Amino acid sequence: MKKIIFVLLFFSLCLAACSNEEPENELEPDDNNSVAEVEDNDDQNQIENDHQEKEEERFSIASLSIVDPSREGMINQVGGQLLEGITLEQEIEMDAKQFVSEHTDELTEYLQLVTSETQNPIDIEKAIVHFLGSPNYTEAIESALAYDPDFPEPDLPGAKVVEGEEEGEQAEKGKAILLLDASSSMLLSVDGRVKMDIAKEAVQQFADVIGQDNDISLVVYGHKGSESGADKQLSCETIEEIYPLGAYEQGSFEESLASFESKGWTPLAGAIEKATEMSQDTEGAITLYIVSDGVETCDGNPVLAAESFVKENEHRKVNIIGFNVNQDAEEQLKDVSEAGNGEYYSADDADELKETIEYEWLPSRAELAWAHTKAPGPWEILRKYEEYDEDHDKIRALVKKEDERYDQALIILRDEEMVPREVRDELRDLLSGNYTKRFDELRDLRSQKIDEINAISDEIKERVNEWKEEMSRRKDERGDAF
Numbered sequence: 293m294k295k296i297i298f299v300l301l302f303f304s305l306c307l308a309a310c311s312n313e314e315p316e317n318e319l320e321p322d323d324n325n326s327v328a329e330v331e332d333n334d335d336q337n338q339i340e341n342d343h344q345e346k347e348e349e350r351f352s353i354a355s356l357s358i359v360d361p362s363r364e365g366m367i368n369q370v371g372g373q374l375l376e377g378i379t380l381e382q383e384i385e386m387d388a389k390q391f392v393s394e395h396t397d398e399l400t401e402y403l404q405l406v407t408s409e410t411q412n413p414i415d416i417e418k419a420i421v422h423f424l425g426s427p428n429y430t431e432a433i434e435s436a437l438a439y440d441p442d443f444p445e446p447d448l449p450g451a452k453v454v455e456g457e458e459e460g461e462q463a464e465k466g467k468a469i470l471l472l473d474a475s476s477s478m479l480l481s482v483d484g485r486v487k488m489d490i491a492k493e494a495v496q497q498f499a500d501v502i503g504q505d506n507d508i509s510l511v512v513y514g515h516k517g518s519e520s521g522a523d524k525q526l527s528c529e530t531i532e533e534i535y536p537l538g539a540y541e542q543g544s545f546e547e548s549l550a551s552f553e554s555k556g557w558t559p560l561a562g563a564i565e566k567a568t569e570m571s572q573d574t575e576g577a578i579t580l581y582i583v584s585d586g587v588e589t590c591d592g593n594p595v596l597a598a599e600s601f602v603k604e605n606e607h608r609k610v611n612i613i614g615f616n617v618n619q620d621a622e623e624q625l626k627d628v629s630e631a632g633n634g635e636y637y638s639a640d641d642a643d644e645l646k647e648t649i650e651y652e653w654l655p656s657r658a659e660l661a662w663a664h665t666k667a668p669g670p671w672e673i674l675r676k677y678e679e680y681d682e683d684h685d686k687i688r689a690l691v692k693k694e695d696e697r698y699d700q701a702l703i704i705l706r707d708e709e710m711v712p713r714e715v716r717d718e719l720r721d722l723l724s725g726n727y728t729k730r731f732d733e734l735r736d737l738r739s740q741k742i743d744e745i746n747a748i749s750d751e752i753k754e755r756v757n758e759w760k761e762e763m764s765r766r767k768d769e770r771g772d773a774f
Contacts, residue, residue, distance in 0.1 A: 353410055356418040359722075361729035363433065363737060366687075371427020374399065380428040384689045388696030392424075399423070400704055407710040413718040416711070420723075424697040426690045436683040436737065441676040441745045443752055446666035447504070448759045466577045467537065468506040469570065470495060471563045473584035475514030475527075478554035480585075482616050482641055488554040491583050491615060494645045496549055498581070503540025509570065510535035510545065513563040515552040527556030528590035531566045560584060560628070561592025564610070568601045577607040580632065583645075585615045587624045594624070598632035609634040615645055655763055663760040667753040676745050684738055691730045698723050 360368070374395055375383070392399060406419040472495060478488040499508055516530035517523030535548040564580065571578050580601065588594050602608040610632025614625045622638065629636040639645035655663075668676075702720055705711055711719070 353406070353415045353419060356415075356422050358414075359417055359421050359726055361726040361733065363733045366429040366730065366733070367433050369421075369425055369427075369429050372421065372423045372425040374423050375425070375427050378427060380431050380686065380690075383426060383428050383693055384686060386693055388693050389700060392697055392700035396704070399701065400708060403701065403704055403708070403710055407705070411711055411715055413715055413722055416705075416715075416719055417722045417726075420698055420701050424694070424701060426694045428690055429687070432683070432687045432690055433737075436680070436687060436741070439680045439683055439741060441679070441748055443668050443672070443676070443748060446752060446756050446759075448666065448756065466506040466579070467509075467571070467574065468502050469509045469511060469537070469567045469578065469580050470499065471511050471513065471567065471580060471582040471584075473514055473558060473560070473582070473586070474512050474552055474554045475558040475586060475589070476519040476554055476556055477558070477586050478514070480616075487585060487616060490645055491585075492549045495583060496546060499540060499545050500542065502581075503542075503545070506540070507538050508535065508540045508545065509533055509537035510548055511563055511566055511570075512552055513559050513566075514556050515554065517556040519556055524557055524590070528559040528562065528592075531559060531563050533566070533570065537570065557589045558584070558586050559590035559592060560588045561594040561597040562590060564594055564597035564601055564628075564632075565592075568597070571608075578605075579608070580610045580634070582610065582612045582625075582628075583615060584612065584625060585617055585621070587621045594628045595631045598628045602631075602633050606633075608632075611635050611637070613637045613639055613645065615639050616641065657767070660760055660763055660767075663756055663763075664753075667756040668749045673745065673749050676749075677742060680738075680741050680745065684734065684741070687734055687737075688731075691727065691734070695723070695727045 359365075371378075378386075402419075402423055406416055410416065472491065474488065478486075478491065480487055482490065495510075499510075502508070511531065511533050513531045514527060515532075517527035519527075534551060535545055560582075563582075567580055598610045601610060610629055611634040612625045612629040614622050614636065616639070617625065622636075626636040702716065702723070705716055705719075
């Protein structure tokens with residue numbers, strides 16, 4: 293009986309063993325459906341693994357920075373993952389609610405991942421900023437910080453032209469012809485210096501001033517031959533324009549002054565006639581400025597020449613500076629300036645010549661009365677405020693759009709019941725508090741830029757006022773009524 297039971301048990305074990313081996317025998321290498329099924333399962337597993345790795349790679353609360361609502365914090369903020377590639381203009385024009393709606397699934401999945409790892413409001417806020425924060429604060433804030441009001445430089449006599457000013461920028465220029473006496477008498481000395489050297493230095497300084505608003509020409513006479521009778525004809529007939537009428541260029545003008553010396557006779561009438569010939573086809577205001585130390589010695593009539601120069605043109609005039617002249621010369625030069633509808637000025641030494649050249653052609657009282665218009669006025673300053681606000685408002689728009697996106701995230705957290713109410717309330721307070729701090733920063737930034745605009749405006753006003761006071765003082769000293 294025991295033998296029979298043993299045999300039956302043996303056969304049962306054999307049958308069980310055969311049954312366990314059957315699935316291996318059924319999976320043949322040529323069974324394509326079964327192979328494909330296994331491969332599909334492997335691919336699905338790989339996709340899930342890749343997705344999990346991607347989630348882990350893009351999100352780690354421990355690696356996120358504390359939210360910093362300061363100006364520096366906004367500049368350094370790394371843009372949220374969901375806004376990658378969004379430009380400043382695109383974000384400003386964005387409908388935040390619609391944008392989040394289009395990415396609801398992605399945002400919901402992200403928030404589920406976050407809240408599954410933490411229920412700490414501070415960490416959740418960091419994660420929300422990491423996903424929805426603005427990527428464009430840096431561009432907007434740096435543009436606002438770089439704003440320069442760029443007020444026009446006031447045109448003040450004696451001030452140099454601003455470098456970089458384009459040729460032809462001024463609407464209309466006057467024309468000035470400088471006639472410089474280089475006769476032999478200019479070789480004499482005044483206070484230990486040669487008169488010609490003093491005159492050249494003063495003329496150069498004068499050209500620096502009037503060259504800002506006028507085309508300039510320099511005509512020289514008496515610089516050829518000698519004072520001997522044999523050289524009279526050469527000296528009297530040689531009158532040259534050594535700096536052609538045109539825009540003033542300091543270096544070229546200085547080179548022209550250095551190109552001659554005092555030598556011969558004094559063809560004053562011929563020099564004025566030369567200026568008349570040069571300007572016969574020129575309309576508008578033309579002024580002769582003559583620096584001379586003596587009378588006509590070439591048999592000409594400078595009074596008639598001056599009358600001819602201004603004939604039929606009320607905008608022309610002849611102004612003369614008599615440099616260390618005797619009484620006879622002064623009387624003749626006064627007559628010439630009167631015939632030329634101009635003024636005569638006397639300078640007995642180097643200091644007087646320099647002062648006369650520098651300030652005798654001062655702005656009128658009327659011009660000084662309107663000097664305040666050279667400085668920025670209230671409307672100009674207001675316009676600069678508005679220009680700055682165009683940049684500033686872009687930052688404000690970014691803060692608002694960002695906050696709208698955060699509100700949408702809070703709604704998802706509430707609707708999906710991802711966090712308790714108390715956590716959600718604390719998170720809302722954090723986001724709201726940082727929103728307020730960002731606007732505080734923006735108010736400080738705007739105040740800073742407004743102060744800068746006002747400071748620049750005030751500095752220009754101060755320079756204009758100083759110039760006005762100085763010009764008025766000089767006119768008072770000279771006794772000018774106008």
